[in-house]
Amino acid sequence: MRHHGFSSEALIETLHTIQSTFGYLDLEALRFVAGNLRLPLSRVYGVATFYNFFTMKPQGEHVCVVCLGTACYIKGSPDVLEAIERFSHLTPGETTPDKKVSLVIARCLGTCGLAPVATFDGELAGKIEPMQATGKIEEWLNFEH
Ligand code: FES
Structure with a gap:
């Protein structure tokens, strides 16, 4: 997020980074991103659930x-x-x-x-x-x- 100057353009890349680090996205992470990018949580949640490559469930090994x-x-x-x-x-x-x-x-x-x-x-x-x-x-x- 810092890399993109905390702009809302960074949303998808930020979600990707979180998912590749933790394996999935959870509500706490989405809240954190929404707060930092100054976006409504509903928008962040919408993006995270729209794309198939994001998952809100912990993944397997x-x-x-x-x-x-x-x-x-x-x-x-x-x-x-x-x-x-x-x-x-x-x-x-x-x-x-x-x-x-x-x-x-x-x-x-x-x-x-x-x-x-x-x-x-x-x-x-x-x-x-x-x-x-x-x-x-x-x-x-x-x-x-
Ligand atoms: S890698 Fe582009 S369609 Fe599969």
């Missing part, structure tokens, strides 16, 4: 984000998502009961040239095939500490 933006959609990301859903019994926004894996969807991860794209704990996987994606989820689910 591992997070898979599947891009459903236009380029990825055309190149087959719905098949990737469906394979993950079938394999993990998760729908987007959900976390497995053991809190190991969360599934999230995004509207464009900014790497359309590599479509279809997904990220696994923030690591980008381009031109991903459904089998590769479920393989990664399987690794996470079977990994014992």
Whole structure:
């Protein structure tokens, strides 16, 4: 927020930073942002709940984000998502009961040239095939500490 001179333009970037630091957004964080950017809480809440890449729920130990933006959609990301859903019994926004894996969807991860794209704990996987994606989820689910 300081980087952007506490301007309201910084809202989305600020929410991104909070989410990547803490894994999710909560009401306390939204209040803090609203106060500092001098924006109504309703506006901050509206933005945080409008975009699929923001989550108000604590995430699992591992997070898979599947891009459903236009380029990825055309190149087959719905098949990737469906394979993950079938394999993990998760729908987007959900976390497995053991809190190991969360599934999230995004509207464009900014790497359309590599479509279809997904990220696994923030690591980008381009031109991903459904089998590769479920393989990664399987690794996470079977990994014992
Ligand atoms: S649409 Fe998926 S990265 Fe842009």
